[in-house]
Amino acid sequence: MLRISKLTDYGTMILVHLAAGARGAKEGAVNPEHLCSASDVASGTRLALPTVQKLLKLLARSELVRSVRGAEGGYALARNPATITAAEILDVFEGPLSITECSTADSRCELEDGCPTGGAWQKINRGIRGALEDISLADLAHPPREFPLVDLSGRASRLRQRLPPGQG
Amino acid sequence: MLRISKLTDYGTMILVHLAAGARGAKEGAVNPEHLCSASDVASGTRLALPTVQKLLKLLARSELVRSVRGAEGGYALARNPATITAAEILDVFEGPLSITECSTADSRCELEDGCPTGGAWQKINRGIRGALEDISLADLAHPPREFPLVDLSGRASRLRQRLPPGQG
DNA sequence: AGATACTGGACTAAGATAGTCCCATATAGA
DNA sequence: TCTATATGGGACTATCTTAGTCCAGTATCT
Ligand code: FES
Ligand code: FES
Numbered sequence: 001m002l003r004i005s006k007l008t009d010y011g012t013m014i015l016v017h018l019a020a021g022a023r024g025a026k027e028g029a030v031n032p033e034h035l036c037s038a039s040d041v042a043s044g045t046r047l048a049l050p051t052v053q054k055l056l057k058l059l060a061r062s063e064l065v066r067s068v069r070g071a072e073g074g075y076a077l078a079r080n081p082a083t084i085t086a087a088e089i090l091d092v093f094e095g096p097l098s099i100t101e102c103s104t105a106d107s108r109c110e111l112e113d114g115c116p117t118g119g120a121w122q123k124i125n126r127g128i129r130g131a132l133e134d135i136s137l138a139d140l141a142h143p144p145r146e147f148p149l150v151d152l153s154g155r156a157s158r159l160r161q162r163l164p165p166g167q168g
Numbered sequence: 169m170l171r172i173s174k175l176t177d178y179g180t181m182i183l184v185h186l187a188a189g190a191r192g193a194k195e196g197a198v199n200p201e202h203l204c205s206a207s208d209v210a211s212g213t214r215l216a217l218p219t220v221q222k223l224l225k226l227l228a229r230s231e232l233v234r235s236v237r238g239a240e241g242g243y244a245l246a247r248n249p250a251t252i253t254a255a256e257i258l259d260v261f262e263g264p265l266s267i268t269e270c271s272t273a274d275s276r277c278e279l280e281d282g283c284p285t286g287g288a289w290q291k292i293n294r295g296i297r298g299a300l301e302d303i304s305l306a307d308l309a310h311p312p313r314e315f316p317l318v319d320l321s322g323r324a325s326r327l328r329q330r331l332p333p334g335q336g
Numbered sequence: 337a338g339a340t341a342c343t344g345g346a347c348t349a350a351g352a353t354a355g356t357c358c359c360a361t362a363t364a365g366a
Numbered sequence: 367t368c369t370a371t372a373t374g375g376g377a378c379t380a381t382c383t384t385a386g387t388c389c390a391g392t393a394t395c396t
Contacts, residue, residue, distance in 0.1 A: 002170050002172065002258065002262070002293070002296060003262075004170065005383090005384065005385085006384080006385070007384075007385070007386095037340090037341065037342090038341075038342080039341090048386075048387090050386065050387050050388075051385075051386060051387085053342085054385095054386080054387085056342085057342075057343065057344075060342080060343085061343095067341095067342060067343090068341090068342080068393095068394085069340095069341065069342045069343080069392075069393045069394060070340070070341060070342075070392090070393050070394020070395055071338095071339065071340040071341065071393090071394055071395040071396070072340075072341085072394080072395060072396090073340075073341050073342060073393080073394070073395085074341075074342085075342085086292065090170065094170070094171075121172075121177065121180070124254065124299075124300070124303060125170070128170060128296055128299065131292075131296065131299070132292070135292060173352090173353065173354085174353080174354070175353075175354070175355095205371085205372065205373090206372075206373080207372090216355075216356090218355065218356050218357075219354075219355060219356085221373085222354095222355080222356090224373085225373075225374065225375075225376095228373080228374080229374090235372090235373060235374085236362095236363085236372085236373080237361075237362045237363060237371095237372060237373045237374080238361090238362045238363025238364060238371070238372060238373075239362090239363055239364045239365075239369095239370065239371040239372065240363075240364060240365090240371075240372080241362080241363070241364090241371075241372050241373060242372075242373085243373085
């Protein structure tokens with residue numbers, strides 16, 4: 001149920017690597033200036049290099065990761081991991097697709113008139129999205145810690161302001 | 169993000185039709201004895217008949233719907249709509265798949281050692297499932313009413329006892 | 337200049353999905 | 367008993383999506 005693609009899973013691993021990899025570079029403290037090359041990430045995550053390259057290219061086009069070209073170039077997180085939400089990560093890899101076809105903003109559902117569910121899935125979707133917006137990349141990068149997986153009541157998330165408009 | 173298949177969406181429409189259709193048959197009160205044929209459901213939901221047949225066959229094999237063969241036969245919900253959860257519905261159509269490959273019970277993930285996320289998606293998945301277990305088919309069948317889309321804190325759902333073991 | 341490393345996009349194989357169709361079986365009623 | 371009505375099980379195909387690879391181009395550092 002409710003699968004995400006492998007690519008999204010890999011992409012999350014890569015993001016976590018970037019979040020944690022910046023730490024290992026300089027004596028324990030996080031160094032946002034540190035750049036990881038695609039090869040670095042591939043060996044660090046044990047994923048195939050071409051796949052990592054593809055995903056990093058995708059990430060670099062998003063707001064989440066910045067890149068520096070040329071020798072000694074590489075990738076780094078564009079923002080603090082604490083301000084990157086799981087919902088944003090899913091948006092990058094899976095697009096702004098919703099749980100059902102008819103709940104996307106732009107697609108018009110031809111069944112809507114006869115549909116007896118009346119947007120129930122849409123509401124469920126919004127609730128799930130709310131939950132994902134309360135989980136940050138920093139949470140994902142610290143597995144031993146229990147992160148706050150509570151409360152999908154749909155109230156405004158404290159991280160909401162980073163989201164592009166029209167995707168809720 | 170987090171798509172469910174069209175078939176699952178259709179299947180939910182069918183279930184809602186069965187839940188509501190039993191009502192229309194006899195003067196407003198729900199009649200659990202009323203059987204809907206596949207053709208009834210197809211015209212009621214405006215879905216293609218072969219697709220409806222396929223989905224009803226699937227549903228009949230699950231615990232959610234019972235069937236009567238032969239002339240004057242048809243389908244009806246096997247249980248009260250209030251005791252059927254959205255999580256169960258997803259299980260029927262999408263199988264017990266989890267949000268990521270490595271979070272299913274039986275599949276062993278070969279990346280687990282090097283995986284930096286340490287089961288974060290699994291926890292997210294469990295939370296989402298908790299939310300889906302708190303939404304009943306009866307909730308889905310009453311769109312005007314606001315149903316309780318709150319609290320995915322992971323505590324035991326009050327409907328949990330109907331779920332088959334080993335899928336939480 | 338030459339090496340390094342990202343950028344953009346094409347491309348393919350494999351798998352999942354959506355939808356249809358056929359034949360067998362069960363039941364009710366004439 | 368015969369026939370119309372329905373479900374049961376499964377095969378089958380076209381289409382879309384996914385996963386993974388590869389190449390030619392561009393920017394930057396030494
Ligand atoms: S199927 Fe599109 S609105 Fe319900
Ligand atoms: S990728 Fe399988 S456990 Fe993380």
